[in-house]
Amino acid sequence: MARSADLQIEHLLRRAGFGARPDELENYRAMSLVQAVDTLVNYTLVPDTVDGHIGKPGYVGITSNGPFSPQSNIADARQRWLFRMVHSDRPLQEKMTLFWHNHFATGYNKIAGALGAPEATRYMAAKASEDPGHVRGQIEMLRDNALANFRDILLNIATDTAMLVWLDGRDNKKAKPQENFAREIMELFTMGVGHYTEPDVYAGARVFSGWNLQGAGAVNATARHQEFYYNPDQHETTAKTFSFPIYGDGSRTIPARAASQGMQDGIDLINALAGSRNTARYLAAKLYRFFVSELGDPDPAFVNHIATVYLQSRYDMKTVMREVLLSTQFLDSRAYFARYSWPVEFVVRALKDVGWTGFSLNSAVAAMGNMGQILFEPPDVAGWDAGQTWFSTGAMLARMNFAATLAANQRFNLAKSVKGYAQTPEALLSHLLGSLATPTLDNAVVAELANYVRATGAWTGSDAQLQAKSAGLVHLIAGSPEYQFV
Amino acid sequence: MKVTRRTFVRGGVAAFTVTFAAPDFLCDLARAQGAHTRNLVVLYLGGGNDSLSMLVPYNDPSYYSRRPTIAVPAGRVLQIGSDSSRVALGLHPRLTDLKAIFDQGRLALVQRTGYNNQSRSHFQGTDIWSTADPNNSQGLGWLGRYLDSVPPPVNALVGWNTTGSMPHVLQAATIGVPAIADVRAYAFASPNVGNEAAVEKAAAVRICSHVPVDRPALAFVYGSSQGAFETLDRVAAVANYAPSVVYPNTGLGQALRAVAGGMAKAIGTKVFYVTTGGFDTHSAQNVNLINGSYYNLMATLNDALGAFYNDLKNQGLLDDTMLVTFSEFGRRISENGSAGTDHGAASVMMVMGGRVNGGLYGTAPVLNTDPANPTLENNAGDVHYETDFRSVYARVVDGWLGADSKSILGGDFRKATLTFI
Numbered sequence: 001m002a003r004s005a006d007l008q009i010e011h012l013l014r015r016a017g018f019g020a021r022p023d024e025l026e027n028y029r030a031m032s033l034v035q036a037v038d039t040l041v042n043y044t045l046v047p048d049t050v051d052g053h054i055g056k057p058g059y060v061g062i063t064s065n066g067p068f069s070p071q072s073n074i075a076d077a078r079q080r081w082l083f084r085m086v087h088s089d090r091p092l093q094e095k096m097t098l099f100w101h102n103h104f105a106t107g108y109n110k111i112a113g114a115l116g117a118p119e120a121t122r123y124m125a126a127k128a129s130e131d132p133g134h135v136r137g138q139i140e141m142l143r144d145n146a147l148a149n150f151r152d153i154l155l156n157i158a159t160d161t162a163m164l165v166w167l168d169g170r171d172n173k174k175a176k177p178q179e180n181f182a183r184e185i186m187e188l189f190t191m192g193v194g195h196y197t198e199p200d201v202y203a204g205a206r207v208f209s210g211w212n213l214q215g216a217g218a219v220n221a222t223a224r225h226q227e228f229y230y231n232p233d234q235h236e237t238t239a240k241t242f243s244f245p246i247y248g249d250g251s252r253t254i255p256a257r258a259a260s261q262g263m264q265d266g267i268d269l270i271n272a273l274a275g276s277r278n279t280a281r282y283l284a285a286k287l288y289r290f291f292v293s294e295l296g297d298p299d300p301a302f303v304n305h306i307a308t309v310y311l312q313s314r315y316d317m318k319t320v321m322r323e324v325l326l327s328t329q330f331l332d333s334r335a336y337f338a339r340y341s342w343p344v345e346f347v348v349r350a351l352k353d354v355g356w357t358g359f360s361l362n363s364a365v366a367a368m369g370n371m372g373q374i375l376f377e378p379p380d381v382a383g384w385d386a387g388q389t390w391f392s393t394g395a396m397l398a399r400m401n402f403a404a405t406l407a408a409n410q411r412f413n414l415a416k417s418v419k420g421y422a423q424t425p426e427a428l429l430s431h432l433l434g435s436l437a438t439p440t441l442d443n444a445v446v447a448e449l450a451n452y453v454r455a456t457g458a459w460t461g462s463d464a465q466l467q468a469k470s471a472g473l474v475h476l477i478a479g480s481p482e483y484q485f486v
Numbered sequence: 487m488k489v490t491r492r493t494f495v496r497g498g499v500a501a502f503t504v505t506f507a508a509p510d511f512l513c514d515l516a517r518a519q520g521a522h523t524r525n526l527v528v529l530y531l532g533g534g535n536d537s538l539s540m541l542v543p544y545n546d547p548s549y550y551s552r553r554p555t556i557a558v559p560a561g562r563v564l565q566i567g568s569d570s571s572r573v574a575l576g577l578h579p580r581l582t583d584l585k586a587i588f589d590q591g592r593l594a595l596v597q598r599t600g601y602n603n604q605s606r607s608h609f610q611g612t613d614i615w616s617t618a619d620p621n622n623s624q625g626l627g628w629l630g631r632y633l634d635s636v637p638p639p640v641n642a643l644v645g646w647n648t649t650g651s652m653p654h655v656l657q658a659a660t661i662g663v664p665a666i667a668d669v670r671a672y673a674f675a676s677p678n679v680g681n682e683a684a685v686e687k688a689a690a691v692r693i694c695s696h697v698p699v700d701r702p703a704l705a706f707v708y709g710s711s712q713g714a715f716e717t718l719d720r721v722a723a724v725a726n727y728a729p730s731v732v733y734p735n736t737g738l739g740q741a742l743r744a745v746a747g748g749m750a751k752a753i754g755t756k757v758f759y760v761t762t763g764g765f766d767t768h769s770a771q772n773v774n775l776i777n778g779s780y781y782n783l784m785a786t787l788n789d790a791l792g793a794f795y796n797d798l799k800n801q802g803l804l805d806d807t808m809l810v811t812f813s814e815f816g817r818r819i820s821e822n823g824s825a826g827t828d829h830g831a832a833s834v835m836m837v838m839g840g841r842v843n844g845g846l847y848g849t850a851p852v853l854n855t856d857p858a859n860p861t862l863e864n865n866a867g868d869v870h871y872e873t874d875f876r877s878v879y880a881r882v883v884d885g886w887l888g889a890d891s892k893s894i895l896g897g898d899f900r901k902a903t904l905t906f907i
Contacts, residue, residue: 171824392665408677452689471677481707
């Protein structure tokens, strides 16, 4: 197959996934572009078996303080998610889950402060199948809905236990309604700043009054948990008027309703927000920056087109994402390496490119903290500040140092895998540059890398030399500015 | 010849002498330019500080009627006297160290700082405070613009960001501010040892000194790598700093410990950026309860600033230091149904340092719910600003940093009554 087609598939897998393991790349290389995109978006046709491989030989390792408990220990939950990113055969599902985690950014610490660490982990990350009360944590909900209907995702998030703690919805009482969730659902989750007014926030707070939490399951049993309930006694029942249309006829007022019927207020508002052209454009621009390019402003033609697809498909994210990945803007070679990788993208791609056997994800979790990204702990409800913001000096050092840690850990595996390329320093360099894809390296940079391989003694291609030089090169390439782009 | 901002500032005192006739201002400027080690520490209180719980108008009956569960009882505040409108004020009871600093005349509290039509959005609000531009909050940070104006050769550590990421306020056109969240982790690792590691590090340094042409995004990341290599050794020296006091083991305490270390090791930093979060107290604010959420915020603030102040005093660095706080907004006057407060408007800024003229600046809001109450806005729901926050910045820029606030802030925001420096 032509190299340009390979470049396109590699680009697709860096964006719609976290780069490609050698087996993934072989698999996707055999497909046409459209087949590859369809395989990615129709991931439900691929069995979801990844969690069953955790702890098995041949996969990246995890290190747990006691039995592996991702449903109650946040450090384990982080490792499980990273494990999925490395090994899932549904890469787009994991990538979209990350997109939604950043979009509905919810922080573990506040929830742990309110409910304790094990409960907070449960509401963030438990799988229903492993929880005695069948609690489905927020990340599992987002993963299950990764390419679902956006309106359904909004309704799920508005009734999500972790979100009801995070943005204080559990305390939204009719006497003095709580504005936190109402503001953020308009500002950050749907339309964006500038498309709503302060009185809209106050009206929204009244709409969601009574969207609270209650205990469920037998008291003192492990199944006991907090879950959403609509509390009619705490719902403010008068009419609520907005500055934007709520109903299809253009009406801006949610009518006064009996308390028993008041939950419909919130559903009406969510329907209106999901159907807003402002929401469509806000999401389209965000998808552009996450999937297409961060160099320059989102292309207006892309935003218009994707916003239209969103509205015409009635907010179906699978249809939207298929269109994103087949858009001319996405496929343009100028979009290759046009994004600043997030720490999680950098770490997972490096593992896929360099190797993982014998490496524990626990050390990746710690390193990612120094790079500025802790999963389940976005800095605030706006999510992470992406783009150049990731590249402070300290964070760049942390990336270089992660590359060093990984290279040191993989030196024996590397020396084995480069055995066929040991004839000359140039052969080794060119092999490793092929494994760790970057935007074009300037000649001066390639020359420095070659000088490094030649330094410290004559080339023999011995095991000891291959261990030192392949680890050193992996460190220099993965720690290079170029490799930070995806 | 067109006078650019940089050449204008480089002109320094001489340029001002012929341009302005404001003696105080010139005096300040001359003093600021004479000092070579002045530091500015900017502390961001993330989330929107409820300044009515920090600086309490304890004789205002509306304060108590509008905050039935979260008001600080009059008998518990740390009284600090009355402002020029004769409103009696007291600090939160946990701010004992700040009270002592206030009593020493080294803490200024600037009341009702904000701007017109204040954004209640965390993100837009933070952008506005960071850029000092309520009309276009997407540009460079005001501290970044100051750093851009520092004449070359510019020290790679001219700014020091103690957080892991790059805050908007430090975004500059030409200066990359290093982010050094943990001085001990700020080191270069290698998968090899001995000579092999040294050769490898040398290759990394040489690669980073390369400048990619016509690839600005890549060049930016190159700049970060370069900045890391240029600062590694001096930061390692800061890691060895032995403070004269024990700093609290909080993020803020440890960040200020590093800042004091940077000053003591004379690494040449002019602007330090520090932050502490958790001020978005929508529910269970627990102002009065030991270990309650706002109570803990005050404890963190007080203990860290107290340690920092005393350490600098012991090290003889206090006169070279000014610390300024900001937060994206104050909070709603009336408490909500969750015993918390929602997003509001104007707030209080603090300025602390060895040369600060301490005291109460500006006037407190009157909290009655009369819609015509001029100290409030939003139907008497929120505190209305009295001092434009940019006037505080202007005083800091002119009187402490010795730069020109009109060019840094893009307008004349000087306010004669702000004499805290």
